[in-house]
Amino acid sequence: MALLLVLFRPRQLSEAIPALAGAALFVLVGAVSPRHAGQALLSHWNLFLFFLGLMTIAAVADTAGVFDWLAQKAALLSRGSRRRLLLNVFVLGTVMTAFLSNDATTLILTPIVFTLATRFGLPPRPYVFSCAFVANTASFLLPVSNPINVLLLDRFPIPLSSYFVHLLPVSVLAIAINLVVFLILFRREVRGNFRLARMDDVAAGKARPIFFRLVCAWLLATAGIYVLAAARQWPVGLVAAMSGTGLIAAAWLAGTLSWHNLAKEISWSLFGFVAGMLILVQGLEDAGITKALARLLELGGHSASGVAIASVATAAVGANVINNLPASLVLESAIGHTGAGSQTTLLAFGTLVGADLGPNLTVVGSLSTMLWLLILRRRDLEVSALEYLRVGAMVTPIMLLCSAAVLWLTSR
Amino acid sequence: MRVACCCDGDGSVELVERVLGRVGPIRALLLVHCIDLGPDRDVHLIQERLLGRQHIAERHQQAMTASEEARAAEILGDAAAEAVQTGFGGTIESQVLHGRPEREIVHWLETTAADAVALYPRPPARQSPAGPRSIGHVARYIVDHAPCDVLLLRGPGPWRLR
Numbered sequence: 001m002a003l004l005l006v007l008f009r010p011r012q013l014s015e016a017i018p019a020l021a022g023a024a025l026f027v028l029v030g031a032v033s034p035r036h037a038g039q040a041l042l043s044h045w046n047l048f049l050f051f052l053g054l055m056t057i058a059a060v061a062d063t064a065g066v067f068d069w070l071a072q073k074a075a076l077l078s079r080g081s082r083r084r085l086l087l088n089v090f091v092l093g094t095v096m097t098a099f100l101s102n103d104a105t106t107l108i109l110t111p112i113v114f115t116l117a118t119r120f121g122l123p124p125r126p127y128v129f130s131c132a133f134v135a136n137t138a139s140f141l142l143p144v145s146n147p148i149n150v151l152l153l154d155r156f157p158i159p160l161s162s163y164f165v166h167l168l169p170v171s172v173l174a175i176a177i178n179l180v181v182f183l184i185l186f187r188r189e190v191r192g193n194f195r196l197a198r199m200d201d202v203a204a205g206k207a208r209p210i211f212f213r214l215v216c217a218w219l220l221a222t223a224g225i226y227v228l229a230a231a232r233q234w235p236v237g238l239v240a241a242m243s244g245t246g247l248i249a250a251a252w253l254a255g256t257l258s259w260h261n262l263a264k265e266i267s268w269s270l271f272g273f274v275a276g277m278l279i280l281v282q283g284l285e286d287a288g289i290t291k292a293l294a295r296l297l298e299l300g301g302h303s304a305s306g307v308a309i310a311s312v313a314t315a316a317v318g319a320n321v322i323n324n325l326p327a328s329l330v331l332e333s334a335i336g337h338t339g340a341g342s343q344t345t346l347l348a349f350g351t352l353v354g355a356d357l358g359p360n361l362t363v364v365g366s367l368s369t370m371l372w373l374l375i376l377r378r379r380d381l382e383v384s385a386l387e388y389l390r391v392g393a394m395v396t397p398i399m400l401l402c403s404a405a406v407l408w409l410t411s412r
Numbered sequence: 413m414r415v416a417c418c419c420d421g422d423g424s425v426e427l428v429e430r431v432l433g434r435v436g437p438i439r440a441l442l443l444v445h446c447i448d449l450g451p452d453r454d455v456h457l458i459q460e461r462l463l464g465r466q467h468i469a470e471r472h473q474q475a476m477t478a479s480e481e482a483r484a485a486e487i488l489g490d491a492a493a494e495a496v497q498t499g500f501g502g503t504i505e506s507q508v509l510h511g512r513p514e515r516e517i518v519h520w521l522e523t524t525a526a527d528a529v530a531l532y533p534r535p536p537a538r539q540s541p542a543g544p545r546s547i548g549h550v551a552r553y554i555v556d557h558a559p560c561d562v563l564l565l566r567g568p569g570p571w572r573l574r
Contacts, residue, residue: 062469110455111472118479121421121486124451132458265469388454 001278003322006273016269019144019276026283034288040282041275043154046237050150051070051270053240057222058104059265060247063256064208064215067096071112080120082190083183089113089127090179093134098141101221102356105135120194126186129391135401137178140355141171143230148328148355150236155332156348160231166349170406174357174399181395211254234331250257281329290330290332294337299346307343308408311350316358316400324355331355346411361396362389413518416442416524418517418531418554421487427492430565431530432498442501442526443491445484446513452476484508514553521558528561540560 001188002022006015026032034042058191061067097105109281110131118122139146143153143163153163229239251257284290299310318327331351338347415438417428424445432438443446455468488506495504509516521529531554533547547555547564555562 059469104456107468108472110458111476112466114455115472115475115479118476119482121483125454128454128458129449132454254466267467387450388457 003041013231014269015074016272019273020232024278031285035281036282040278046154047151049237051240053244054245060251061215062108064212067108080193086190090134091261093131094138096137097138098145102135102139104147112124123189125190133360136360137174140167146234146356152348152352164409170403174403177399192347240258277329281333285333290333291337293334297338304411305408306402307346308350311347312354313403315351315354319355319358320361324359328355357399361392413438413527414440416529419443419445419487419491424487424491428491428494432500433492443488443503444507445487446516447480448513514550518557520541526560528563530563533564
């Protein structure tokens, strides 16, 4: 019931309310002991810190105009070619996702690219869709590229070298497939040139050059420390939180800090939502339900190919039915119950790939969207999301299949 | 005669020039551009995917709206300038609409008492030049529902403007 309310969000109800209400009910009826609930929350402190740090970093960097500047550079480097602009948006989206996670790309880069495309007189859809898709496709380049990675790698610590051996080829291949399919799908829209002269109209976002440079340098340093932290298996949440604090200090020194605006940029309800979901999943685990779900992951048997396919497929389906964050929380618990033994790493990688790539299939990666689309269609309203579904249906299955195949090859 | 011209940005200037050259006498030229809210909605749908995460910042939302409005003003301004340049001496009216272009344009036509509406029947992607889908969905809807004469100009589509 809590999950349905989270997905349908009646009367724009915050996701946190049903999640927390469900969690409270679980504790009240004894489905989860208060001790277990507390443990479930405390054991995920890294994830909470990561979310907080990430949102702070993105908000301050956005205020400094870093992303506007990067998008303008991407446009300038395209030298007026629509196709090259698509490529540059892909590259920028990949870099942003790798170091600042898929959230930053979706919530910050997408509207900036939309604005740029409109000002250039270009059809915005190919560029907007590129941001949306690359935010998922590139979200397993690094362990910090998606909060789901942090969640899974917290539970199953894997050396960075092993992460790169298995997931770097998968990631590069998925991004390449995504790009090629987009160049084919949007070939008409990205044909020809546009007038770069209109760049003059676009706000440069560099009103405070010293602050801007400081933020850029800080972001570069954070990117390096992220990689180091992942290699040494330091908690990345701590790195994100420290980096965010440093940026707040920089903004304060530059006189640009507005606590009110910063607080508005942080989604506080997310913490309630994740906390509620963690307790709900703990309840499912205590009731043995996640153990039963582990059977799904074992459908592929114990061979590397079977494990790779089963984990990628299960996570992708889960991500599209109940959204990837709740699906990952459930699967994280389920993996612990599988008898995979030495294949646990592969299961974790497969789950990560499925949960990261899977949401590209539907617009929000959840059952609610599909039902919502049906309702809209009955009312004869325009459903632009159907366009998204069409694109997703063309690109996602290919990416998932190829990713599972490469994951299997690197695990042999 | 009051003639409406659907200016979508691709060849709007040329559309006005050709209408003024072929249709006459024109008393009033009604220039209309509709900001298609579909792509804007896409951005918000994409954001919905991040269950429980942040929203799109207000300044980005404002920038998106401002860029669309500026683009619309630019398209209509260019088209009006072209009409003046070709020596048109009648009234020029400009209108920006928001929503689904085909529906908004038809609704607007119902209120403007236009005698005719001119547009390029831009073909949708991946269609056969022959058959019922030979013209785009916007043109098709306007042909079927406009309360006035419809002038389709077999003009230079974006594929020939390159």
